[in-house]
Amino acid sequence: MNDEELKNKCESCDFYDDNDLMSNCKAVLANLDECKEDLGLSEEETESYLNMVENLKPQDVSKVLTLALKIRESGKIKNPEIKNDASRLIRAIEMS
DSSP states (O other), X not given: OOHHHHHHHHHHSOOTTOHHHHHHHHHHHHTHHXXXXXXXXXXXXXXXXXXXXXXXXXXGHXXXXXXXXXXXXXXXXXXXXXXXXXXXXXXXXXXX
């Protein structure tokens, strides 16, 4: 499934009852401070993502997916935990 198909699937699905998916989103967001420079995120963007951790809604999943795709594609991020969290979220959306 390519990135565009994933985003379309994400926008068309209802994730209200998918606790695993929401947990994967929170895991991706939790380590964002560590890799924000590598992703080229501004302070405002980073703050916006970090606020999502507290109040994550199903409609935020597509935003977190976009972030996870950036993490997966980034050659600058070396932390395997961050990469694995992003990959788990992408796989969870593929399987949903």
